[in-house]
Amino acid sequence: xxxxxxxxxxxxxxxxxxxxxxxxxxxxxxxxxxxxxxxxxxxxxxxxxxxxxxxxxxxxxxxxxxxxxxxxxxxxxxxxxxxxxxxxxxxxxxxxxxxxxxxxxxxxxxxxxxxxxxxxxxxxxxxxxxxxxxxxxxxxxxxxxxxxxxxxxxxxxxxxxxxxxxxxxxxxxxxxxxxxxxxxxxxxxxxxxxxxxxxxxxxxxxxxxxxxxxxxxxxxxxxxxxxxxxx
Amino acid sequence: xxxxxxxxxxxxxxxxxxxxxxxxxxxxxxxxxxxxxxxxxxxxxxxxxxxxxxxxxxxxxxxxxxxxxxxxxxxxxxxxxxxxxxxxxxxxxxxxxxxxxxxxxxxxxxxxxxxxxxxxxxxxxxxxxxxxxxxxxxxxxxxxxxxxxxxxxxxxxxxxxxxxxxxxxxxxxxxxxxxxxxxxxxxxxxxxxxxxxxxxxxxxxxxxxxxxxxxxxxxxxxxxxxxxxxx
DNA sequence: CCGCTCTATGGTACTCAGTACCAGGGAGGT
DNA sequence: ACCTCCCTGGTACTGAGTACCATAGAGCGG
Numbered sequence: 001x002x003x004x005x006x007x008x009x010x011x012x013x014x015x016x017x018x019x020x021x022x023x024x025x026x027x028x029x030x031x032x033x034x035x036x037x038x039x040x041x042x043x044x045x046x047x048x049x050x051x052x053x054x055x056x057x058x059x060x061x062x063x064x065x066x067x068x069x070x071x072x073x074x075x076x077x078x079x080x081x082x083x084x085x086x087x088x089x090x091x092x093x094x095x096x097x098x099x100x101x102x103x104x105x106x107x108x109x110x111x112x113x114x115x116x117x118x119x120x121x122x123x124x125x126x127x128x129x130x131x132x133x134x135x136x137x138x139x140x141x142x143x144x145x146x147x148x149x150x151x152x153x154x155x156x157x158x159x160x161x162x163x164x165x166x167x168x169x170x171x172x173x174x175x176x177x178x179x180x181x182x183x184x185x186x187x188x189x190x191x192x193x194x195x196x197x198x199x200x201x202x203x204x205x206x207x208x209x210x211x212x213x214x215x216x217x218x219x220x221x222x223x224x225x226x227x228x229x230x231x
Numbered sequence: 232x233x234x235x236x237x238x239x240x241x242x243x244x245x246x247x248x249x250x251x252x253x254x255x256x257x258x259x260x261x262x263x264x265x266x267x268x269x270x271x272x273x274x275x276x277x278x279x280x281x282x283x284x285x286x287x288x289x290x291x292x293x294x295x296x297x298x299x300x301x302x303x304x305x306x307x308x309x310x311x312x313x314x315x316x317x318x319x320x321x322x323x324x325x326x327x328x329x330x331x332x333x334x335x336x337x338x339x340x341x342x343x344x345x346x347x348x349x350x351x352x353x354x355x356x357x358x359x360x361x362x363x364x365x366x367x368x369x370x371x372x373x374x375x376x377x378x379x380x381x382x383x384x385x386x387x388x389x390x391x392x393x394x395x396x397x398x399x400x401x402x403x404x405x406x407x408x409x410x411x412x413x414x415x416x417x418x419x420x421x422x423x424x425x426x427x428x429x430x431x432x433x434x435x436x437x438x439x440x441x442x443x444x445x446x447x448x449x450x451x452x453x454x455x456x457x458x459x460x461x462x
Numbered sequence: 463c464c465g466c467t468c469t470a471t472g473g474t475a476c477t478c479a480g481t482a483c484c485a486g487g488g489a490g491g492t
Numbered sequence: 493a494c495c496t497c498c499c500t501g502g503t504a505c506t507g508a509g510t511a512c513c514a515t516a517g518a519g520c521g522g
Contacts, residue, residue, distance in 0.1 A: 003470075027507065038472040043509065113348040120347045140386050140406060144379055144413065151378040155371050175371060182375065182413060234499075258478065269501040280479065 002045040007055070009035040010045055014052040015100055023108040050114040053101050057118050060090050064122065068129045076133035080126060080146060081176050084153040087122060088172055091157055102161040123150045136183070148179045233276045238286065240266040241276055245283040246331055254339040281345040284332050288349050291321050295353065299360045307364035311357060311377060312407050315384040318353060319403055322388055333392040354381045367414070379410045 013034035017026040028049050032042045046052045064083045071079030091098045105115045123146075130146035131139050152175040160168040244265035248257040259280050263273045277283045295314045302310030322329045336346045354377070361377035362370050383406040391399040 001470080006471095028509090029507085040472055041470085044471085047509090049508065113344070116348050116351045117344040120351075140383060140409065143382055143386055144410065147378055147382045148375055151374055152371065155374055178371065179375070232499080237500095259480090260478085271501055272499085274480065275500085278480090 002041065006035065006037050006041060007045045010037065010042055011052055011055045015097070015104075018053070018104055018108075019100065023104065023111060050111055053104060053111060054114070054118055056090070056094070060087065061121060061125065063090075064125060068125070073133075076130065076135045077145070077180070080130060080135075080149050081180075083126060083129075084149050084176075085169075085172060088153055088157055088168065092160070092168060099161060119154070123147065126150055141183075145179075145183050148182065149176070152176060152179050233272065237266065237268050237272060238276045241268065241273055242283055242286045246328070246335075249284070249335055249339075250331070254335065254342060281342055284335060284342060285345070285349055287321070287325070291318065292352060292356065294321075295356060299356070304364075307361065307366045308376070308411070311361060311366075311380050312411075314357060314360075315380050315407075316400075316403060319384055319388055319399065323391070323399060330392060350385070354378065357381055372414075376410075376414050379413065380407070383407060383410050 010031060014026075014031045017030055017034060028042050029039050031052070032039045035042075042052075046055075051057075064086055067083050067086055068079055071082075094101075101115075105111045126146040126149065127143050130136075130142035133142070135142040135145055153172065156165075156168055156171045156175055159165045159171065165171055241262060245257070245262045248261055248265060259273050260270050262283070263270045266273075273283075277286075282288075295317055298314050298317055299310055302313075325332075332346075336342045357377040357380065358374050361367075361373035364373070366373040366376055384403065387396075387399055387402045387406055390396045390402065396402055
């Protein structure tokens with residue numbers, strides 16, 4: 001519906017003008033004029049003024065959705081991690097564009113809001129995929145896992161956007177390992193009150209106290225049906 | 232700066248008109264007219280058209296911030312849980328208003344976006360508090376915990392808004408127990424090497440096995456510096 | 463070469479959100 | 493009675509977004 005080169009010219013013009021004179025001070029007419037097209041063409045290419053700084057949003061969303069759709073039935077968790085990795089590499093490929101957008105979203109409230117709404121669409125995609133696949137056996141657990149992956153992704157991405165950290169992909173892999181350890185290690189929710197595994201777990205924190213010091217309370221807790229927290 | 236009763240009349244008028252004839256079809260002038268005030272007064276009471284369906288947003292945000300500010304230095308995690316509980320109880324108190332808003336945000340894209348942006352402000356508040364308090368010893372771990380609490384809160388809230396589930400506060404408490412078990416159980420990303428409380432907690436799940444049956448592994452776990460999960 | 467169609471484009475006009483500014487009016491104090 | 497302060501409503505303006513129409517050019521069949 002709209003020329004591709006015109007779209008790119010509009011994007012470039014918009015970023016330039018936003019940096020030069022600010023977002024509010026730039027009208028859509030200014031952008032269109034610099035790109036050498038009419039105002040109408042701008043609105044045909046991007047539904048709204050703030051869409052222009054997220055030129056690949058829709059296509060990336062589709063790419064992640066396709067990735068999820070292609071995932072093997074038993075590969076839900078890896079697919080989620082891969083999906084997050086897809087988003088991260090996309091930002092890395094954008095390079096300076098992504099960083100320019102970050103600068104803008106940090107300073108312009110309207111753009112920040114638009115960005116948040118976009119990120120939420122990813123989060124929702126991840127969440128629904130996790131819930132549909134029944135990851136964790138429990139919708140809440142599925143949401144927690146999906147959102148933890150998204151959180152870790154955002155954490156790494158934000159560091160890269162700020163110019164902190166050397167190798168974002170390496171950081172991503174480490175962060176994902178953290179997240180998966182978190183979820184893999186605990187056995188998930190369903191503990192007290194919910195259906196109880198025949199062999200329940202005993203989770204132990206490091207302590208400086210002797211085992212003997214905590215044993216009395218421990219014995220009491222195991223005898224009692226109610227879970228307890230000992231000092 | 233603006234009469235309180237006028238604010239309430241505007242809110243009521245807006246909800247009524249949005250339900251009757253739709254959000255886009257309702258102009259600010261319509262709302263002001265039904266409330267018996269001028270258009271100018273509307274914009275003085277609410278910065279924008281979509282703010283009118285979140286009349287307590289700002290005050291609730293302040294309440295949570297105050298709660299965090301008042302938290303004891305060693306009570307970071309409980310404060311986060313309490314903050315989330317504060318938000319939940321606020322929605323429960325709103326009752327039908329919250330449900331009407333939910334209906335609107337599900338159907339009107341502009342309102343959905345506005346809601347997401349508002350929720351993000353809570354999430355950010357929680358995240359920054361967790362990071363500042365150094366929860367988990369590691370910024371990533373802090374973010375994961377904060378976002379997990381928010382996710383669990385949203386999960387419970389959403390169920391209540393949809394009319395699913397009987398006792399949201401009970402569900403909330405169970406969900407929080409799940410979340411804390413998740414994070415308490417694995418030692419988190421910081422794991423071995425992170426700062427450890429002098430008095431660590433031992434969380435016990437119900438088990439069908441004798442204490443003697445798990446004791447050897449338990450002793451081993453306490454002796455070892457690394458957290459372990461026993462069957 | 464002419465005429466036809468289809469699509470991308472630009473222009474015009476309109477609605478409405480949001481802002482700036484000004485004028486009036488009532489409450490309360492002196 | 494006068495003055496001040498604050499709340500309020502009205503007016504006028506900018507700019508985003510939409511609807512509609514006119515046109516130019518590309519491609520195609522005759």
